[in-house]
Structures are given as structure tokens and as C-alpha cells.
Amino acid sequence: MADKFDPTHAHKLENPERLVELPPADIVRLLALRGDETIVDYGAGTGLFTVPVAAALTDGRVLAVDEHPALLAYLEEKVASAGLPEGRVVPVPTADNSVPLPDGGADRVLMINVLHHVHDDPAAMAEVQRLLGPGGRLVVIDFAEMDRPVGPPNDHILSLEQVRAAVADLGLRELSVHLPGDVGRYQVAVVAEMPCDAPVAGGDGDAKATPPSAIGGAGLDTAAGA
């Protein structure tokens, strides 16, 4: 099983140098936003990148999902002082990979430095797949296999080919691959989308997924619980 993130390392997530090493504008570019999307920031941590992503929306919201409520407490402080509209960022603590959205309810799922923690957790990967409807986009950004002054050692992360394989295993169509220097200094990124003819995750095999825009604004499915 991959390493678990140690929440006592919250201060490392908050290092402002990270915003230089991985400029939020690069993340927003890969998300290719209209502005009204429902974005799931899976493994949002302290929200260092959640807030600038949310600021790129004109409507819509970002569900900041994390298994450590203590990290989301930092995020909530940051959101409160960021001047974002009410509800633009929704903290979602979950210890069991349960995000309160309907199937296909996310227009975008963002995973920054998270895939190397959850790639071998079937429940986490199934939840990411469930959240993405046809045309829904996954943006995975993770540490590159290279000499780096930051991040875990190379034997604790995934190779680019492993990232691509994990994304393909979700049934997603790869749109682009990014190397260090293109997106961030020490990161690789893979952008992929759910094909429009993909069967609904958890469906009967014949059913086709419904675009998120057709699910009443992809509203929070409170029945699913947080």
C-alpha cells in the first residue's frame, strides 16, 4: 500500500515556494474552465491550490476533499480571508472516499500530489471514476521521477508511465501529457477525459453517462453523506 500523507506535515504544504514551483496559472490552464464548473479537488490538503483554482471560477464551486479534517481547517481559514463568494469552496472531509455528488457530478477532478498516495487504493480510484461524467476531465499533477530538492524520494512516487496507466485504467481518454518545465518545475501532469460513450460508473453496463451540465447543475448529493 502506498504511503499515507502525514498530517503533521501541513506546514510543508503551506510553503509559499510551492506556488513558485507549481504556479496556479499552470493548473488552471490544464483545467480548461468555462467558469461554472463543479470541480473536485481530491486530496486538497490545506487548500494551497484550491483557493486560486476557486478564484478562477465565475460560478460553480470546488469541493475540497480530504481525509484529514485538520488539514481542511487550514483551508477553511484561507477561504474565509480570500474574499471568495459564499459556497465557492465546499470542504468535504471523508475517511472513506465518499464524495457527496451524484455519479458523473464532477466536471473536473483535480489531483495534485495525490495519485502516488491513492493509486493502489481501489475505493479512491473508483470514486474518482464515479465522479467523472462524459466529457468530465481529470487533471493529475504529481512529482516527476527526477532529481528534486522537494517531495518524496523517487521510489515513493509513480513513473510517468505508471501515472498514464492509472489514468487509462479508469477508462479515460488521454488528452495531454506534461513534463517538468511545462507544468511546474518538478511535476508531470496527465490530462484525460471520460469519453461520451462511457458506461455509467456503477450502472447496468448498458446505460450511458449523462453530462454533468444535465444533472441540475451537478448539485451536492447530500444523501451520499460527507
Ligand SMILES: C[S@@+](CC[C@H](N)C(=O)[O-])C[C@H]1O[C@@H](n2cnc3c(N)ncnc32)[C@H](O)[C@@H]1O
Ligand atoms: C501531498 S498532499 C497534497 C495536498 C494538496 N493537493 C496540495 O498539493 O497542496 C496529499 C493529500 O491527499 C490527501 N489524501 C490522501 N489519500 C486520500 C484519500 N483517500 N481521500 C482523501 N484525501 C486523501 C492527504 O490527506 C493529503 O492532504
